[in-house]
Amino acid sequence: MLKYIFKRILMLIPVLIGVSIIVFLIMRVFSPDPAPIVLGQHATQEAVEVWRQANGLNDPIYLQYFHYITGALTGDLGTSYYTKMPVTKEIFARFPATIELALVAIMLASFFGILIGVISAVKKNSIFDNAGMFIALIGVSMPIFWLGILLIIFFSGTLHWLPSSGRIDPLLQPLDITGFYLIDSLMTNNMDGFKDAFRHLVLPASALAMYSMAIIARMTRSSMLETLQQDFIRTARAKGISEGRVIIRHALRNGLIPIVTVIGLQLGSLLGGAVLTETVFSWPGIGAYTVACILKSDFPVVQGVVLLIASIFVLVNLIVDVFYAFLDPRIKYSKKEV
């Protein structure tokens, strides 16, 4: 198992090299020249040339990439053209917000998705099934920004229950320890901060969770429908155990693999930054920031973020794969199979 994990991590290297080359080229081919954007429309030609020279943009492209990748290997992802701050700092200032939002959203999505999926499968073709799948249909088809705006209008505007934007009331902001406000506020015993951070999370996390929940619910339903037909379910019923136990401990436990796969993929993409959600709720995460940087041709930032997100995506998938072996004893990552 350890060997398998190690091999999979080694396989990360070619993936990341590939990703870095592609994003590097895309930025340089398709993005406008950053110099006029940084220096302003009225900058002189000389100033533009000086700036390009200083930022290495006049070098041949392979040399630019070489400088970039050697820097990246030492943990130096360059500096932002605008803030002049190291890219790593820029990323880590925003990434915890994204992770916090994504984790809460995926927990919501998994819980309600599996719940709806299981009920739909067990009560197949009933009113519960139809209602559940109707919710799922809405979930996959409703644009997230629209759902976000509706949530804000209703819960924030009409009812005044929840804040509509930001992560926390600045007055209650906890000490920055991990960057996760829920954790930091608990660690510093700042209960008001915790409550406020939580209240800020509810709407964006719900909006973000809706799509994933719908996907998870559908997958759970189809996986459960298949598992419930299996012979061992009949055996379990013949043992005289309760139907709830048959469904959870026998059917769901066996149907989990495709569900976990979907949850992993969803988490991977949520961690990539939920651009629309972050924009609608003014969530200071990585997604909205990256989009702004793409529009401003801030090459180093975009490259750094994409590289990080790609790594996380691959790692989440690795974790899912490793998790399979715990879910199903028939899956063994032995030497032969790798």
Add this chain to the structure above:
Amino acid sequence: MLLEVKNLRTEFKLKRGTVRAVDDVSFTIDKGEILAIVGESGSGKSVTSLSLMGLIQKPGGVAGGEILFKSQDLTKLSQKELQEIRGNKISMIFQEPMTSLNPVWRIKDQIMENIMTHMKMSKKEALARTVEMLDTVGIPSPAERANDYPHQMSGGMRQRVMTAMALSCEPDLLIADEPTTALDVTIQAQILELLYQMREKFNMAVLLITHDLGVVYEAADRVIVMYCGKIVEEADVKTLFEHPQHPYTVGLLQSIPQIDNESDEHLFMIKGMVPNPLHMPPGCSFSDRCDRCMERCTKEMPELQEINGHKVRCFLYDKAEEGELSAK
């Protein structure tokens, strides 16, 4: 009398119509007896056994009749009350040992689940009982094998595990639904032998569902032959094999290959196919396949009549003829 089934009817309500999979079936099983139900696929034998367990899934259900187990009517019990009987007083082993065990659980956990559901035992006691049961059904080094997952065992071993699980609460009745069908012939014999031993050891009754007449001959005390959801013949095993009455039973027995038959004759086959359950022939359901079909057979369904403990559903044997059953 351990089990008395009276006029059991099980129906499946499909969009295209209602299928009566078990139609007016009555039989009894005594303590310690092995009763075999024989029939082709679709004859209703498996549905009968699942009806006894209360395990018929929607859109099916028991539509009528009584299932008296120790004088208690199982059809009147709630699912919760049935759960107390299932796996405890009546347990079941299935046809497909490869797929009937939960693939993600260790076998000890699956057996312990059965034990701890019905017996007040600590985990430790339940584990000890599990190992003891695995030993009883002939699993070598049971304490180690208890930690195996089903995929680490062979088909015969898995059927032994299933048997151990089914017997773990010492049931009064074991329903074995084609327990040997998916196994090699040598393993089949072992499993039958095991059922026989277990019957002796626990003094339990066995309802053996099979389509294999060889298995019936070896194992059963009494035999019921089913066709299209109805009992067509019932007798003790010796009588049935020596003096089969119903043309269907006669056909079944003639279709068994005889190894010592040196003639070049083709193997006997019953002509035609089992009728579509949605379009049963009027009259006797076997009439369109029967070599001795009479005009009356195509119009009305014969009653199951009993003469000297031998029951048969056929107009060839009319009660009018007293005493011995004899072909006209």
